[in-house]
Structures are given as C-alpha cells and as structure tokens.
Amino acid sequence: MKYNGLPDNLLVDLLKASDELAFKEIYTRYWKGIYKAAYAKVYHKELAEEITQNLFVDLWKRRETIAINSLDNYLFGSLKYSIINHYKSQLVKEKYQIHLDNQQPPVTNNTDDLAILNDLSKAFNEGISLLPKKTGEVFRLSRIDNRSTKEISQELNISEKAVEYHITQSIKSMRFHLKEYLFLLLSLFFFH
Numbered sequence: 104m105k106y107n108g109l110p111d112n113l114l115v116d117l118l119k120a121s122d123e124l125a126f127k128e129i130y131t132r133y134w135k136g137i138y139k140a141a142y143a144k145v146y147h148k149e150l151a152e153e154i155t156q157n158l159f160v161d162l163w164k165r166r167e168t169i170a171i172n173s174l175d176n177y178l179f180g181s182l183k184y185s186i187i188n189h190y191k192s193q194l195v196k197e198k199y200q201i202h203l204d205n206q207q208p209p210v211t212n213n214t215d216d217l218a219i220l221n222d223l224s225k226a227f228n229e230g231i232s233l234l235p236k237k238t239g240e241v242f243r244l245s246r247i248d249n250r251s252t253k254e255i256s257q258e259l260n261i262s263e264k265a266v267e268y269h270i271t272q273s274i275k276s277m278r279f280h281l282k283e284y285l286f287l288l289l290s291l292f293f294f295h
Contacts (some may be wrong), residue, residue, distance in 0.1 A: 111174035118166050122193050126166070130159050139250035140179065144186050149251050154185050156252060160267045223281075228281035233246075234273050237261075242277070 106114070106128035112251045114132075117125030134155060142151035162169070171201050231239050240259065242248040245266075252270075256263045 115171045115174055116161075119169075121166065126163055128164070129174065133174075134159065137182055137274055140182055145189070149253075150189070153252055154182070154189060156263065158182055158185055160264070160271070164271075199255075226281055230277045232261065233280065234276055235294065238269045238273045238276075241266055242273035245270050246273075 106117075106124050109125075109128065111115075111129075114125045118129060137158060138151055141154045142148065142209070145151050145154065156180065158291050161181070162178070166203045169177075231242060234242060237259075241255055244255045244258065245252075250258070250265050252266045255261075255266045
C-alpha cells in the first residue's frame, strides 16, 4: 500500500491501529509545516524542533485514544497549546528566578522555609535516584543541564526517540514522587 497517496482520515484510522508506516507518512507530510509554525512563534531553532518532535511523540503515544476529525486542525491546534504551555512554563521559571534573585543570601530567619526547601531537595534527589539508571541520566542532562534532545542522543549514543521516552517517563515519575511538595513549594514562592 502506498501511504503517500492516502487521505488524512484514512491515515488517522491506520494510526489508531498502530500502523507505524501511517505515522511515518503523517510525520513526513506535516513536520515541516509544524516546525515552521513553531519557529514563527518561538524564534528559536532548537526549541521549535523540540516542540515539533514532542508533538509527534505525543501523537504516537495517544494514537489509540485521541479523537481526530481533521488531522491538519488537530496538529496545528496541538502546536498552539504546546507553545502556550511552553510559555507558561517559562513564566513560572522566570518568576522563580526573580524570586531567587530577590532573596537574601541563604541565611534566613524563617526556619520553616529552610526545612521545606531541604525536604524538597531531599525528595527531588530521592526521586532521581529511584529512576532507572538511563532514565535518571537522561533526566539530569535534560532538566538539570538543559541539554537538547539531539545533544543527549549524541552523548549517550541512543536515538532521539529513546531520549524523549526517557524524559517522558522521568517527568511522570518525578511528578508522582513530588506531588505532595507542590503546594508547599507554591506557598513558599507566592505567599511570602
């Protein structure tokens, strides 16, 4: 069967049946347009590549459960929300950095804050230690060292898809492991 001549709706049906060639055709058909649209919004090549790649990884992961009426609309709509989520994440990081910049040196009178931060730090390190070795290594390179998917792939000699898999798994695990600290962390940064 020639996939490049198939209409989008048939490719979506094949995708839902886990047809890798249908996914490859969707990727081939849409990656350039998605990348260009992402780049037009974020003005950063590596970031546009990462957002595009993550969008297609998510499409593959959710292939059996997603409802797609129009593939074009679905992909570009997903891109819009991916970019919004990226900017939201950046705002949180910037607020956190501003908060850190405005703080006094580590000497503080509020021992509760120090205890919370100490507990959070321990829980974070414990969460990383609970990850499988390769997943933990990818997490550190991605989220602590701010390395791109491509850089991690080259350094660890694994595919970019494997890197994305490890990142996704590590984030899920860390979210679960640190969920009880979320409110404490938010209260530290926004209510003091």
